[in-house]
Amino acid sequence: MEQSRTFQAEVRQMLRDRILDAASDITTERGWGAVTMSEIAQRVGVSRQVLYRETGAKHALGEALVTREADRVVSRAAEQFRIHPASLADGIGAAAEATLISDVGNPLIRAIAAGSAGGDTELLPLLSGGTGPVLARAIGAISEVAAAVYSGLELPQSDIKCAIEVGVRLTLSHLLSPLGNPEDAAQQVRLVARRLLA
Secondary structure, X not given: OHHHHHXXXXXXXHHHHHHHHHHHHXXXXXOHHXXXXXXXXXXXXXXXXXXXXXXXXXXXXXXXXHHHHHHHHHHHHHHHHHHOOOOHHHHHHHHHHHHHHHHOOOHHHHHHHHHHHHOOOOXXXXXXXXXXXXXXXXXXXXXXXXXXXXXXXXXXXXXXXXXXXXXXXXXXXXXXXXXOOHHXXXXXXXXXXXXXXX
C-alpha cells in the first residue's frame, strides 16, 4: 500500500514538472501573456480538467512556476554559506555572486523581467514584490541555513536575519535590473554585508 502511494506521488510530481516545464517554455518563447491552459494541456498531453486539478487557475500556475524557479536559485545560494562558514558577510557575498553569475542569463527570469518593459507584468510582482511568494520564502530559507551555519560565531539572530534580508533584496534587485556585470554587483552586496555586520 505504501509503495502504491509513493508511486502515485512520483507520477503526480512528474506530471507537475511537465506542466511547469511547458509553462516555462511558453513564457520564455512568447511571454507569460501567451500562456494558455489549453496550450499547456496540449503540450503535456492531458485534458484541461486534469491540468486545472493539478495546478488550479492560471494565476496559481504562475505562482508555482515562479516559486519552483526561486527554490532552485535559493538552493544554490544557500550552498555558498556552507562553503564559507567563517564569515556571514563572505557567505552573503558568495551567495549573491553564485546567484547573479548563474541566473543573470536564466531565460525564465529574463522573460519575467523583460515582460515588465513590454507590459506583460503579471509574474513580476510574484518574483520581486513583498506580497509575492518568493521574497519571504527566500529570506526564510536562507536565514534558516545561515542560522545553522553561523551559530558558532555568536552573532545575534536579529543581525543574521537583517543581513540576509538586505542581501536577498539587493541580489534580487541586481538580478531583475542589472546595470553592470554580475561580479561587480556581487561585490557591492558583499561590501554592504561587511559594513552591516562590522
